[in-house]
Amino acid sequence: MGTTNIGRRLFGRRYHLQILTIFMKKLGTIFLITIFGCLSGCRDIYVNPAGYDENLADFEATWNRINDVYPFLKFKNIDWDALYLVYQKRTQEAQGDEFIQVLNDILAELRDGHIYFEMKGGAQIYPWYPARYFKDKHTYDPFVVRKYFDRELTVTESGSAEYGILPQNIGYIFLSDFHDDYLVHEFPTIVNSLINTGGIIIDIRQRRGGTSQNVEAVVSHFIQEPLAWPKFFLLDQSIVIDPIQPKEPFYSNPVIVLVNGSTFSAGEICTEVLKQLPAVTAVGDTTGGGGVASSGNPPEARGEYILPSGKLIYIGTGYFEKYDGQPFEWVGILPDIRIVNTSEEIENGIDKQLEYAIQFITLENCNR
């Protein structure tokens, strides 16, 4: 547009300046629109395009790793070959961070609560978790448990366990962590302090896994003879594990193991092993069903696997069976006595599973 003869003739000098000002403002707007359009078109400069090589390499590595080592593809009826084409196509079409969703979804196909992935420097992301975990997430509350005591519980130095004695002279141990070797060092002290009680309640509700040495550290104080582990498989091979050896102090009075849908992995193995003992009764609800395991020996049996981009995935390479020869992946461990807590009861300060355990041990002691 600009200044025109019409403008000069009809409107005079003042209006020329107004028209010029309007034009300059519009020019600024046109300039901004042009820049924005250019930047939109240059998205590929700063967002990885579809078919990005690194994404495809990560996909191939993930698919192959699962195909090579994951022990439950057949058990879970997963057609892994068919999923290759589906996720290859999605990977090719993914731009930028869209691949993270693809990775999440392919791992979620295994419906395994042990599986996670981790970005470089990021936290672990679990694409799937068992429904029983979510059902029982709020059916245990450490503050409701404390209402049944007349004094504070003792929390161990590692924070992995807490214990105390109920007014009925029944010992109570909550195991929150089977990781590292905390229980190897701390559990003997706990048993010692509860040795004169009429029974012990071992609470493994809300537990997500750990190592077999911590399971052994717990079980060893309730046996007087070596106890065989349930069968363990690693990379499709049956692995013989040395039996659990008895350790002092030995506890001989009745034991209740409290479990629910959040009890998972090492917590479930601990429950399955303890259930074999005549003095032990499992009370609560069916556990979560996390039977997958891994080992650092041999190195190829490690669950952690680094993808070409540096992301990490965890894929189990083995599993425990129950003593009856069935895997407990998905199925879980059934309690001997089923008592169900609801989240409403917990909100009202009632822990029916704990109350039943107290009543059970009290009656057992009366009948002896």
Place this chain on the structure above:
Amino acid sequence: MLQYYVGWAREHNKYVYRLNFSYGFSDQIKNNNARTEITQVFLTQGFLYPLRDKKLFSKELNLFIGASTDFIYFLNKPVVAVDGFDFSQSHAAMLSVGLNADAILRISNKFHVESALSTSILSFAFRSVDNEEDNESPAKLLTLIKGLNSSFDLGVRYFILNKLSIKAGYEFMLLNISAWEPLTLAGDYLVVGIIYRF
């Protein structure tokens, strides 16, 4: 719980500027056989403008009104056994703008009764959120209905020297954040302090 407090104020011609910091920690907060560790930090800075002097019980009463910005951080860490995936602790932080009013009743040259009232108006708050439970944003802008930080104190101040005085009093503070899982923190304190004027 012991709360440690340090403050600084500067008088200008037409206003007073002040800066206060306090810190408190206790691991002996108990209820129903449950024990928790509490950490709280307060940082306040603001201005006070004098209003027209008045008389109360025939004594001189100085009134001040002003605005301030306050920062609060609160951490609650129950003493329970938890594994690496779960967290028992919760924390909250709030940055607020608010109003405050002060009153000084000069009983004598050496003896004052002092009182202060403050309340937040608008706050930018942070709260720890369980990502498994909900998708709420951990940061929100709150009015005083959803995010309230207020306090009231009443005390007596005695001037040992012209520049040195001691103060004893009572303070009530209330922090309420209800935009997420409700957090209500209320405390009353016996306050003892030394004030030096330089």
